[in-house]
Amino acid sequence: MIVYTVGTFDLLHVGHLALLEYCKTLGDKLIVGVASNEVVGSYKRNVPVIPLNQRMEMLKALSCVDSVVSYDKLEYVTNCKEQNIDIFVIGEDWGDKPHNIAVEKYLKAQGKKIMQVSYNPQTSSTKIKQNVIAQSHKGKYVAHIIE
Template sequence: MIVYTVGTFDLLHVGHLALLQHCKSLGNVLAVGVASDRVVNSYKPNVPVIPLEQRMEMLKALSCVDIVHAYDQLDYVPGCKAVNADIFVIGEDWGNKPHNLAVESYLKSKHKTITQVVYNSRTSSTQIKQNVRAQSYAGQQRILATG
């Protein structure tokens, strides 16, 4: 069974690891699609902090990940076809956007499975970025106060 999931995987953290380990437990092979900066910028206000090539390199180094590829369009059907996915794992924020409905239709027509997971609330890339900004701001305030 080939399991496929997609994401940005910016600032790789324990929540990502938990997701990927769960995905791997669903099958024999775990394939991960990594969103290019252009794709991320199409639905988020900021591009990732870590360059695409480095995000992919970190994912490839994980023992639970077997295949890593980038995708440059917000369309999951080509990735599912490329890896011949049996199970497509999606997050809890999945909605009824055209690209989501397209992959659902494709997978249903091929008698494949979509599995939805709940995000690990212990950490997130957004929270990490906010913490870094807060620490940086606090450090700047200390410098200004002592300078």
């Protein structure tokens, strides 16, 4: 069984690792699709901090990941066909956007599975970025304290 999941995977963290390790338990091979900056920019305000090639390299280094591919358009059918996937693992924020509906329709017609998982509430790349920004501004605008 070939398992496929997608994401940005910016600022790789334990939530990503937990997801990928879980995905690996579902089949024999785990392929990870990584969104390009252009794709991320089409649905998020901020593009990734880590360049695409570096995000892919970090994922390839994980023992639970067998292969890493990128995608430059917000559509999933192409990689699902090319990789001949059996299970597509998606996040809880999946929604009913046209690109999601298209891959659901394709996979259903092929007799393939879609599995939805919950995100790790402990951390996210967004939370990490917010913490970094908060720490970098701590005391920045205080010239001196008068007592």
